[in-house]
Amino acid sequence: MRVVMFGYQTWGHRTLRALLESAHDVALVVTHPQSDHAYEKIWSDSVAGLAEEHGVPVVLRDRPDDDLLLTLKEVQPDLIVANNWRTWIPPEFITLPRHGILNVHDSLLPAYAGFSPLIWALINGEQEVGVTAHMMNDELDAGDIVVQRAVPVGPADTATDLFHRTVDLIAPIVAESLDLIASGRTDWTPQDRSKASFFHKRSIEDGNIDWTWPAEDIERLVRAQSDPYPNAFTHYKGERVRVLKASVSQGVYGGTPGRVFIREGDGIVIVAGAEARRGRSHGLVIERVRTEDGTDLPAGDLFRTMGGYLTARP
The missing domain is CATH 3.40.50.170 (Formyl transferase, N-terminal domain)
Incomplete structure (x- = not known):
């Protein structure tokens, strides 16, 4: 042919x-x-x-x-x-x-x-x-x-x-x-x-983490936006933070989605899920991040103290 x-x-x-x-x-x-x-x-x-x-x-x-x-x-x-x-x-x-x-x-x-x-x-x-x-x-x-x-x-x-x-x-x-x-x-x-x-086509904005999603969904988003794709990201203290590695928490945590809450294993638990206020949701354990200047580091090196929130905008 x-x-x-x-x-x-x-x-x-x-x-x-x-x-x-x-x-x-x-x-x-x-x-x-x-x-x-x-x-x-x-x-x-x-x-x-x-x-x-x-x-x-x-x-x-x-x-x-x-x-x-x-x-x-x-x-x-x-x-x-x-x-x-x-x-x-x-x-x-x-x-x-x-x-x-x-x-x-x-x-x-x-x-x-x-x-x-x-x-x-x-x-x-x-x-x-x-x-x-x-x-x-x-x-x-x-x-x-x-x-x-x-x-x-x-x-x-x-x-x-x-x-x-x-x-x-x-x-x-x-x-x-x-x-x-x-x-x-x-x-x-x-x-x-x-x-x-x-x-539709994906754009950078499609990697912006929505902390009202269940932790299981956010964890898959992080894997879906693996290098060399534009990484899933959030904002902390006004700066964009890319999430390179994450897992679903062992514990069940309550509060406001996006709250930097507690250490678990090798990472930091972020409260996640639309029903998190009822205290029945797993959080997302962020284990490794990339800062805006391109530095990769363990999440614990970035989130040194608990408290504060991860947000969609600076």
């Missing part, structure tokens, strides 16, 4: 590498210009660089336009393969290749369509995550499923752990999907849209 690839960052890079290693002809690569967005500067292997190394023409676009459509008509692809393409692809692009567009998405669709699915899934306590290859239609991440693979989420896993585990699924999923499409198969599995969910 004659294939065009739409993709960006490491997800797109892994997809392109799988295409280049296949028996199919990669005729063109379309990728986004480099971005300063905090979440787009990490996992940023260059799709354009890999294409150029292999002599594949590259087109840079923020979004598909009429000029790109004309280029694709000249290339005449049998299939477009997309991964981590960040903007809407119009219907006329989807219907142009005779096999349509195969999109590769890092969630177990129909759940977690949209952006940052691994982070959202970890925050929400999902027991597994994965990668889905599906045929694109005019609704984002909603097309029929070609191949889907899952991996379990462990109790200490970070978003970084899950990234490495799922990105390794891309190459075999792409290879299997290409074989199925080339064989003439079209009996794909429709998504159960009653189980669909759709999430």
Whole structure:
């Protein structure tokens, strides 16, 4: 088959590498210009660089336009393969290749369509995550499923752990999907849209800790915002503090959410949960923090005395 690839960052890079290693002809690569967005500067292997190394023409676009459509008509692809393409692809692009567009998405669709699915899934306590290859239609991440693979989420896993585990699924999923499409198969599995969910891009503000959340949820937020992602953060005495490591307290504590309360184990308990005033909630034990100047230190070195509050704003 004659294939065009739409993709960006490491997800797109892994997809392109799988295409280049296949028996199919990669005729063109379309990728986004480099971005300063905090979440787009990490996992940023260059799709354009890999294409150029292999002599594949590259087109840079923020979004598909009429000029790109004309280029694709000249290339005449049998299939477009997309991964981590960040903007809407119009219907006329989807219907142009005779096999349509195969999109590769890092969630177990129909759940977690949209952006940052691994982070959202970890925050929400999902027991597994994965990668889905599906045929694109005019609704984002909603097309029929070609191949889907899952991996379990462990109790200490970070978003970084899950990234490495799922990105390794891309190459075999792409290879299997290409074989199925080339064989003439079209009996794909429709998504159960009653189980669909759709999430927005994450920004720095999404890591701002809400101390009315249960401690279990905040602990997952901390793991979801692991390095190199922008860390979960709060404010203490007017300064931003990033939380690098935390756990749910053994004890049950009462009071006002955000209160710097008591030492437990290797950390400092912060009162958490909307029902904390009833004295029936576990707190969050902060164990390691990063200050605004980039210094990492044990929480006890920052919270030297008990009392005071952690807040959403300085």
